[in-house]
Amino acid sequence: MTREPPGGAGDGSAEVPYMSLLNLPLSSDLDRIAEQMHALAQAQLRLQGLLEAVLSITGELELPAVLRRIVRTAMDLSGARYGALGVLDEEGEFLAEFVPLGLNSQELANLSGVELPRGRGLLGHLIHHPEPLRVAEIADHPQSAGFPPGHPPMHSLLGVAISVRGRVYGNIYLCDREDGRPFDHHDEGVILALAGTAGVAIENARLYQQERAGAEHFQRLLLPRLLEVSPFEARTIYRPAASPGHLGGDWYDAVKLPDGSCSAIIGDVVGHDLNAAAAMSQIRGMLRALSFGESTSPSYALTELDRIAHMTDERLFTTACVARFEPAGEGGWTLRWSNAGHPPPLLVLPDATTRYLDAEPGLPLGVDPDAARPDHTCALPGGSTVVFYTDGLVERRDEPLDRGLEALATTVARHAGGSLDQLRDALVADRPGDGHDDMAVLLLRTPEHP
Numbered sequence: 077m078t079r080e081p082p083g084g085a086g087d088g089s090a091e092v093p094y095m096s097l098l099n100l101p102l103s104s105d106l107d108r109i110a111e112q113m114h115a116l117a118q119a120q121l122r123l124q125g126l127l128e129a130v131l132s133i134t135g136e137l138e139l140p141a142v143l144r145r146i147v148r149t150a151m152d153l154s155g156a157r158y159g160a161l162g163v164l165d166e167e168g169e170f171l172a173e174f175v176p177l178g179l180n181s182q183e184l185a186n187l188s189g190v191e192l193p194r195g196r197g198l199l200g201h202l203i204h205h206p207e208p209l210r211v212a213e214i215a216d217h218p219q220s221a222g223f224p225p226g227h228p229p230m231h232s233l234l235g236v237a238i239s240v241r242g243r244v245y246g247n248i249y250l251c252d253r254e255d256g257r258p259f260d261h262h263d264e265g266v267i268l269a270l271a272g273t274a275g276v277a278i279e280n281a282r283l284y285q286q287e288r289a290g291a292e293h294f295q296r297l298l299l300p301r302l303l304e305v306s307p308f309e310a311r312t313i314y315r316p317a318a319s320p321g322h323l324g325g326d327w328y329d330a331v332k333l334p335d336g337s338c339s340a341i342i343g344d345v346v347g348h349d350l351n352a353a354a355a356m357s358q359i360r361g362m363l364r365a366l367s368f369g370e371s372t373s374p375s376y377a378l379t380e381l382d383r384i385a386h387m388t389d390e391r392l393f394t395t396a397c398v399a400r401f402e403p404a405g406e407g408g409w410t411l412r413w414s415n416a417g418h419p420p421p422l423l424v425l426p427d428a429t430t431r432y433l434d435a436e437p438g439l440p441l442g443v444d445p446d447a448a449r450p451d452h453t454c455a456l457p458g459g460s461t462v463v464f465y466t467d468g469l470v471e472r473r474d475e476p477l478d479r480g481l482e483a484l485a486t487t488v489a490r491h492a493g494g495s496l497d498q499l500r501d502a503l504v505a506d507r508p509g510d511g512h513d514d515m516a517v518l519l520l521r522t523p524e525h526p
Contacts, residue, residue, distance in 0.1 A: 139281040146238075146248065146274045147177045153270060154263045156250035158230060161238075162199060163246040169203070171195040171246075179228070186226035197221030198233060199249065206237035206244050208268060212258040214251075234259040236267045240275045240282075248274070305332040305520075308401065310340075311496045313504060313517035317468070325356040325394070326466045326516035329364055336403050339367040339374075340520050342418065342464035343396035359385070359394060359441075367398065374398035374414035375449040378441065382416075386445040394441040397421060397464060401456070403526035409456040414449050416441050419470065422463040422485060423454070428492035430485045433462075458524035461496070463488060463503075468515035470508050483508035496521055 143161050151159040156178070163173035174192040195203050201219040202209050211217050211233040223230070230251040238245050248271060253259060302310055310330045325345025332338050341363050345356045362384065366377040377398050399413035399421065413421065413433065417440030420432040435452040456462075463484075470480030483506075491502040496519050503517060 139278070139285060142277050142281045143173075143175045144177065146270070146277070147175055150248050150250055150267055150270055151178060153266050154234065154250050154259060155253045155255060156234070156259075157254055158228075158251040160249045161246055162193065162195065162203075162249065164195075164203065164244060168244060169195070171199065171203075173246075183228045186228075187224075188226075190224050190226060198235070199247070202235040202237065202247050202249075203244075206239075206247070208237075208264050209233065209235040210259050210261075210264055232258040234263055234267060236264070236271045238271045238274050238278065240279050245275065245278060302330050303332060305330050305338050307523040308332065308338045309496050309519075309521040311500045311519040313500055313515065313519075315468070315504070315507075315511070315515040317512060317514050326468065326514040327356050327360045328464065328516050328518040329360055329367075330518060330520060331364060331367055333368065333400075336526060338401045338520065340399045340401070340462070340464055340518055341367065341396065342421075342466060342516065342518055343394060344418070344466045344514075344516070346393040346395075355394070359396075363396070363398065367400075373451050374400055374412055375451045378414050378416050378438075379445075379449050382441045382445045382447075385442065393443070395419075396441060399462070399464070401462075401520070401522055404455065407458055407525045409458065409460070409522045409526065411454045411456050411462065412451050413454075414438065414451050416449065417443075419465060419467055419481075422465075422488060423456070424461040424463065424488055424492045426457060426459040428489050430489045430492070432481065432485070456522055458522055458526075461492065461499070461519060461521045464518040464520070466514065466516045468509050468511075468513035469503070469517055471513060472508065472510040473512060474510075480508040 147159040147161045158178040160174060160176040162171040165172035171194050193199055198211065198214065198217060198219050213231055214220050214233050232252055234250040236248045238248060248267060302312065312328055327343055329341040330338060343360065345359065362381055363377060366372060366380055378396060395418040396416045397413060397418040399411060402410045402412060404410045415435065415437045417437055420434050422430060422432055424430050433454060436450060438449050439447045470484050471477060472480055487502055487506045488499065491499045500519060507515065509515060
């Protein structure tokens with residue numbers, strides 16, 4: 077009988093040849109494997125960062141914000157201290173726009189009065205040779221033109237062109253990695269990938285601007301041109317919603333009547349498409365015609381409009397407020413108004429006191445043509461102002477409507493002592509709404525004497 081050697085199959089352990097120890101990797105091989113694993117981990121981080129950058133950039137639609145986001149993302153991906161994006165002019169010869177980031181307040185102060193780059197030196201070299209450019213020391217490059225007085229010292233450079241529809245739109249410039257090392261081929265690769273995404277984001281932003289401008293122009297064509305209302309003063313505001321192609325049904329109107337009265341109208345057809353815009357044009361035309369009668373009350377105008385719309389099957393849900401400023405004795409005015417589910421007008425007295433005309437709002441048009449619509453009255457001294465508006469002026473998705481109304485009253489009171497132009501500018505600059513809906517505003521100020 078043969079005996080099994082120690083450590084054989086008989087004791088359950090596997091036999092390990094002694095010569096296998098000679099096949100273990102050397103320390104240099106282990107170091108190389110560790111470096112490869114580290115490089116792989118870094119590549120995964122770069123890829124994840126690039127994917128996040130793509131989502132970040134393509135989520136913007138305003139072109140200035142897109143350009144700044146591109147620069148900031150390129151700086152983050154490469155670890156650059158400074159970054160900029162130069163936009164070429166129509167001829168593609170010089171820089172028409174320059175978006176720099178990374179300069180601190182002192183560096184910006186040192187460059188006060190210095191013109192933005194036009195495309196000389198290495199910037200110009202990249203314009204005329206739009207291949208990726210990596211320079212370890214800017215001053216040593218034969219095309220370097222130096223820096224203007226006050227410019228912070230910069231050493232390494234990575235430049236990559238951005239193309240939109242096959243045409244070079246501009247260039248990304250990155251200077252000085254935070255770790256002090258020059259830019260490498262990994263930086264170049266990830267910024268090249270970013271530049272491709274940047275071209276798509278820029279094109280989307282440009283198309284968005286064109287579509288929004290076209291929609292706004294069309295909307296303004298539908299809005300009425302205010303007739304002469306002197307001695308009353310009137311100012312208007314219209315701002316489209318932030319969403320592209322977001323046609324609205326907001327409108328305003330003001331008409332001077334033969335008896336010295338003045339009719340004011342504000343309204344909003346629910347919807348944000350061509351149907352809403354077309355309905356708005358029809359409704360505001362009918363309301364203007366209905367408001368011309370000297371004996372026509374605001375409530376009658378709304379009731380008659382609702383009845384006509386019901387008969388013609390044009391029953392789009394619409395809110396509106398119709399008001400008449402009528403001469404009263406002792407140098408004052410009487411405001412008569414009727415509301416069809418619209419936000420209340422804001423009254424501003426000559427002493428800057430403000431209050432909302434919170435009378436019965438009534439049902440919107442298109443709900444019940446037989447619903448009673450009362451008229452409300454209020455005495456006004458000469459020099460009073462009434463702010464008529466649509467909900468886009470005060471509405472925010474993340475806040476109660478009351479907060480927007482409070483903010484509007486505060487802004488109006490702060491600027492009530494100035495001209496209507498100043499009040500209009502303040503409402504444009506400090507509007508409480510978030511811009512997600514159209515905004516129409518009519519400001520009407522009564523004369524000192526009827």
